[in-house]
Amino acid sequence: MAIEFPTPDQLMQKFVNVLIGEGAKIEELDDQWLVKHIAIGTRDMVYDQIMAAKSVHEDHSPFTAKGDALDEQCEEWSSIVRRKLAKKAIVRFNAKRSSPASVDTPIPVGSLITTQAIGDMPAIDFYVITTKDEPDIPVIPAGQTSTYVLAKCSIEGKIGNLSAGTTVHPGMVGVDTIEVVELVEEGADKEDDETLRGRLIEDIQNREKGGTEFDYPIWAKQITGVVSARSIPLARGNGTLDLLITGTNGLPTQELIDEVQAFINKKIPAGGCSVLVKAPTPIYVDVSAQIKLLPGFTFSTILPQIKKALDACIEAENKVLIVRTNKLRNAINDIEGVFNFTLDAPAKDIPLSGGELALPGIYTLTEVV
Structure with missing residues (x-):
């Protein structure tokens, strides 16, 4: 139940009602300077106490808590809802030469790729990386003119989610031009209070029931990068459910789909339905x-x-x-x-x-x- 806290004017009116009578105004105390200032001082002191009580109340409610207090409410009210942290984007680029390489030309880990500054938006730096799935240092083979490289954004957030056609420049020896191929892993901003609050309230109102159509979107949105999720029961016949997700860039990357699918597979109860995580059309x-x-x-x-x-x-x-x-x-x-x-x-x-x-x-x- 919402609690209404009085304003300073409402407090003053209550004091005046007691001193003079219901509906009276403080101006009617024309010749009582001392009483008037005692009333104002008392009003201010009481209002400070009310604001302190309001702050405590808001910090202890999932509907009004903010920042760290909201994180504490998540821990108190839910076993699964936690604030999603910021994440750096990983992008696949095509590194090109204007002429075939005379010898194998490696592109070292840490090599710089940068976007073009536009207006007030500064250039964004990416650095070449290797991953568990792609552990080899990228190389332009002798006689060839290009190779694919993975690079991670230097800053967290969806600002690093480059799309094909974005102008980028190489910062390594042996490469003349570079192009964006695809977003491999979506960057994400730290989850804001209102989005987190929405997930918490959704979880409170729809407690986990062991694999109903309402559980799957809640589970999917625990994964960093998932912006929305929607269940479509019986999508492929009896005993099936399709789970449509969107990412920070709209359509989710295949890596995000795979991550959510693996997470959902662990949550499906024994004998549960066949769940397929997919992107919208x-x-x-x-x-x-x-x-x-x-x-x-x-x-x-x-x-x-x-x-x-x-x-x-x-x-x-x-x-x-x-x-x-x-x-x-x-x-x-x-x-x-x-x-x-x-x-x-x-x-x-x-x-x-x-x-x-x-x-x-x-x-x-x-x-x-």
Whole structure:
């Protein structure tokens, strides 16, 4: 049950009601300076005590606790819900030479790959690594011009989730150009309070029942990198359940799918159903628009902002299972510097099923002079 704590004005009114009468005002104590200031001082002292009590109350409730206090509430109320920590992205790159290597050219662990700085966003550094599954140092063989390398982002968070086409530069000898191939392991930000609170309350309201359709999404969201999860019972017939997950970059990587599948396999009770963890079906949203800018703005500066706004809009529309053209228009119109525009595509709203995920497609954005 929610507790309402009084404001300073409400406290003062209670004091005045006692001193003068119900509904009276403190201004009616015109000639009682001492009484008035005693009332104000008492009000402030009591209010400080109320704020201290409020702080204690909020720290001890899963609905209001924040930071470390919320982490303590997770330990008190749940055996499985804990704050997910930040994680660094791992990306596969294609390292290329302009001419065939005369001898085997190794790319040492720790070699630098960096993105291009854009506006206020600084360049992001990646460093070549090996893994348990790919333990060998990458080498461009003699007579060849390229090889694949894995590199880990130098900073934690989804900022390292590069997509194909991102401009990157090599920082190692023997490599002339480098390209993003795929995101291998998603980076993730440290879980914020509201997301953690949502998972905790979901767990409190839906206590584990040994493998019902409600258990699997809760279990999946324990894995760092999983943003959402949804059960589809009987997806492949009786005794089956498909578990659709999304990652910090929208579609989950195969590594994330495999990690969740392995975790879920350990949770399925004996004789339980066949659970298949999978990605949603991607629905790519192509956007075409002709844009006129206000004087003093350049298209090269505004274009990245429009693309970023469209990306965020499409991501948000997944929550309502429809990509609305009016929301896409709002995303463009809200960018400072846009004077007028025509949205040519999509021509109508794009409905989504529960198993589909809208993703940014091809943006054809042209300037009208």
